[in-house]
Amino acid sequence: MTAPTGPSARADATRDALIEAAIIVFARDGFQAASTRAIADEASTNQALIGYHFKGKQGLYLAVFEHLVSQMRARIGERLEAVVTLAGSLDPASPDARATALTTLQGFASAMVMTLLRPETSAWSQLILREQQAPSAAFDILYSGFMDEVLGAVTQLLRVCRPDLELEEARMLVVTIMGQIMALRVARAGATRLLDWSTITPERAAAMAARINANIAALLAGKD
Amino acid sequence: MTAPTGPSARADATRDALIEAAIIVFARDGFQAASTRAIADEASTNQALIGYHFKGKQGLYLAVFEHLVSQMRARIGERLEAVVTLAGSLDPASPDARATALTTLQGFASAMVMTLLRPETSAWSQLILREQQAPSAAFDILYSGFMDEVLGAVTQLLRVCRPDLELEEARMLVVTIMGQIMALRVARAGATRLLDWSTITPERAAAMAARINANIAALLAGKD
DNA sequence: GTCTATAGTCGGATAGAC
DNA sequence: GTCTATCCGACTATAGAC
Numbered sequence: 218m219t220a221p222t223g224p225s226a227r228a229d230a231t232r233d234a235l236i237e238a239a240i241i242v243f244a245r246d247g248f249q250a251a252s253t254r255a256i257a258d259e260a261s262t263n264q265a266l267i268g269y270h271f272k273g274k275q276g277l278y279l280a281v282f283e284h285l286v287s288q289m290r291a292r293i294g295e296r297l298e299a300v301v302t303l304a305g306s307l308d309p310a311s312p313d314a315r316a317t318a319l320t321t322l323q324g325f326a327s328a329m330v331m332t333l334l335r336p337e338t339s340a341w342s343q344l345i346l347r348e349q350q351a352p353s354a355a356f357d358i359l360y361s362g363f364m365d366e367v368l369g370a371v372t373q374l375l376r377v378c379r380p381d382l383e384l385e386e387a388r389m390l391v392v393t394i395m396g397q398i399m400a401l402r403v404a405r406a407g408a409t410r411l412l413d414w415s416t417i418t419p420e421r422a423a424a425m426a427a428r429i430n431a432n433i434a435a436l437l438a439g440k441d
Numbered sequence: 442m443t444a445p446t447g448p449s450a451r452a453d454a455t456r457d458a459l460i461e462a463a464i465i466v467f468a469r470d471g472f473q474a475a476s477t478r479a480i481a482d483e484a485s486t487n488q489a490l491i492g493y494h495f496k497g498k499q500g501l502y503l504a505v506f507e508h509l510v511s512q513m514r515a516r517i518g519e520r521l522e523a524v525v526t527l528a529g530s531l532d533p534a535s536p537d538a539r540a541t542a543l544t545t546l547q548g549f550a551s552a553m554v555m556t557l558l559r560p561e562t563s564a565w566s567q568l569i570l571r572e573q574q575a576p577s578a579a580f581d582i583l584y585s586g587f588m589d590e591v592l593g594a595v596t597q598l599l600r601v602c603r604p605d606l607e608l609e610e611a612r613m614l615v616v617t618i619m620g621q622i623m624a625l626r627v628a629r630a631g632a633t634r635l636l637d638w639s640t641i642t643p644e645r646a647a648a649m650a651a652r653i654n655a656n657i658a659a660l661l662a663g664k665d
Numbered sequence: 666g667t668c669t670a671t672a673g674t675c676g677g678a679t680a681g682a683c
Numbered sequence: 684g685t686c687t688a689t690c691c692g693a694c695t696a697t698a699g700a701c
Contacts, residue, residue, distance in 0.1 A: 228666060245575075250473035252694065263668055268696060270666090343574060350567060351469075352630045360634060368635045385636065389652045392632045393621040400620025403627045406576040408616045410584060411592045412609065428613045431665045439659040452684060476676060487686055492678060494684090 232270050232280075234260040239281045244340035247347060248278055282348075282355040285341060286362035293328070297366055300325060304373035309380040318377035319437055323430040325371065326398055330429060333402050334422040342402045371395070378437040390436065397429050456494050456504075458484040463505050468564035471571060472502055506572075506579040509565060510586035517552070521590055524549060528597035533604040542601035543661055549595065550622055550657060551650040557626050558646040566626045595619070602661040614660065621653050 238260035242251045253274050257264040271277040290297075300321060307314040332338055348356040372391050379387060401408050401417070408414075414421055462484035466475045477498050481488040495501040514521075524545060531538040556562055572580040596615050603611060625632050625641070632638075638645055 225666095231666080247471050247474065250471065253696090254694075264695085265669080265697075266667065274695070346570075346574065346627070349628050349630045350570065356630055360631065364631055368631070372635075385648075386652070388636050389649060390656075391635065392624050392628070392649075393653060393656055395628065395632075396620040396622075396624025397617040398620075399624070399628065400616050403570070404573050404616070404619065404623065406573045406580055407584065407588055407592070408619075411596075411615065412612050424609075425613060425616075428610070429617060431663070432614075432617055432660055435659045435663040435665075436656055439655070441655045441659075449684095455684075477678090478676075488677085489679075489686065490684080498677065 228270070231260075231262055231266055234262060235267060235270060235277060236281055236284050239277050240284070240340050240344070243278060243281060244343040248274075253277075279355055279358065281344070282358040283362075285344065286358060289341075289363050292332075296325075296328070297370060300370045300374065301366070304370060304377065307377045309377050315378050318374045319434065322371065322374045322378075322437070323433055325374075326394070326429055326433060327426040329398050330401075330426040331422055333398065334417050334425070346403060368395075375437065381440070394433060394436065397432060401425055452494070455484075455486055455490060458486060459491060459494060459501060460505055460508050463501050464508070464564050464568070467502060467505060468567040472498075472577075477501075503579055503582065505568070506582040507586075509568065510582060513565075513587050516556075520549075520552070521594060524594045524598065525590070528594060528601065531601045533601050539602050542598045543658065546595065546598045546602075546661070547654040547657055549598075550618070550653055553622050554625075554650040554653060555646055557622065558641050558649070570627060592619075599661065605664070618657060618660065621656060625649055 235256065238256045238258075239251075242256045242259055245251070246255070251274075253267050254264050256277070257267060267274065267277055271280055303321060304318070307318055309315070333342060345359060348359060368391060371394070372387055375391055375394075376382070376384075376387050379390070382390065409417065412421075459480065462480045462482075463475075466480045466483055469475075470479070475498075477491050478488050480501070481491065491498065491501055495504055527545060528542070531542055533539070557566060569583060572583060592615060595618070596611055599615055599618075600606070600608075600611050603614070606614065633641065636645075
C-alpha cells in the first residue's frame, strides 16, 4: 500500500482477471467440464497461476462464489436492508401497511426480474442454478451470504399482507412466487419457444415483470 | 422375432441397461463429466459396448432423451390427449366450462407436482433442466416430443378460463404457472432450506400441490 | 509473481480376439 | 455381441527457471 501501483497491484489484477474469467467458464461449462487452461486463456494469464493464487481449481470456484455474494450485496444490499427494516415496522392490522407491503414486494420482484433477464447476469444464474441442483460448499456461501436475507425479507413482507397464513404456508407461497420470477431464467429454452421469443428484449422483460406483479397482487389478496 | 429369446434379445437387454445407467450418470454428472466407463460400470457391461450400440457417448445421450420422451408419453400420454380434446370442446362463454377447465388444470398441475417430487424422477428433471440452460439437439427431441403438447394443452385450458387475455398474455401466465410447479425441483436446495425440510415427504408434496392449486384458482379468477 | 515444462491421471474411441 | 487391451488426446497440479 505504498503507492497507487503497490507491490501487490499486479497480483490483484491477476486474481480479479482469473475470477472474472472463471465466472464465464464455470457458468458455461460447469465445474468439471471447465478447464483451468480455458479459464487462464480467458483471463489472458497463465494456467499455473490458478494454483498459485487460489490453491487449485476448487479454490478458484469458491472464490468465484464469494465474489458473487459481495457483488450482489453491493448491488442490492442497501435496498435489501431498507426492506427488512420496513417489513419489521409494518403493522399487519393496518390496511395501509398491507398496501405498502404489496407495493414494496412488487417493486422488489420487478427489480429481480429485470436483473435476472439482463444478459450479463446470465452467468450468475447458471452458477447458482447448478449449485441448487447439486449443492457443494459454494451453496453455503450463497445461502448464508445472500439468499437467506432475501427470502427472509420477502417472507416478512408477505406475512404483512397475509397474516392469516401459518409461517410454513407463507414460506410455500414465497417459493411459488420466487418460482415465477425465476421461471424465464430456469426454463428459458422452453419458455422462449412457447412465447416465440427469439430474444428477450427489455420490453418483453417488462411485460413479464408486469405479469408477475399482477399475479402477486392476486395471490396476496386471496383468502387461501 | 422367432422366439421369446430371439437373436437380439441379449443385445436389447444391453442397450436398455446402458440407457438406464446413462440416465443416472448423465443426470448426476452432466454430459461432459459423465464418463463412459462410469456408465458401463453402472450398467454392469463393457465400456466398448457404448461405441458398438450407440456409436459413441453423444449417441447414447440422444438415445436417453428419446427414451425419456417415450416414457413420459407412456405415463401421461392418454391423459394429455384427453385434456387436449376436452379443451377444444369447451365454450369459454359458459361458466360451467370455465369451472371444468379450472378443475382439469388443477388436476393436471397436481399430477405434475407429485410426479416431479417423486424421488425416481429426479434424474429426469436434472437432464431436462440442463438442456433448458444449454439446449443441444436433445432439447428438440424433448420439446417436439412432449413439452410442446403439454404447454399447448395448458394454454388452451387457461384460455377457456381467461378469454380476456391475448394469446401472448396467456402464454406468459402459463410460464408463471409452470414456474411455480417447477420451483421446488429447480430451486430445491434453497426452497428446502427456507422451509426447513430435510426431506420432501408425500405430505409435504401434497401441501405444495394444494398451495399451487389455490394459486391457480386465484390467478384464473382475477381480472388481470 | 509469473512463466515454461512436465509428471501423472483419466477420458473416449477403437482394433482385434473370442 | 461382447470383451480386453491400447492409442492418443486433454486434463490438473507442480517443480523450477526467471
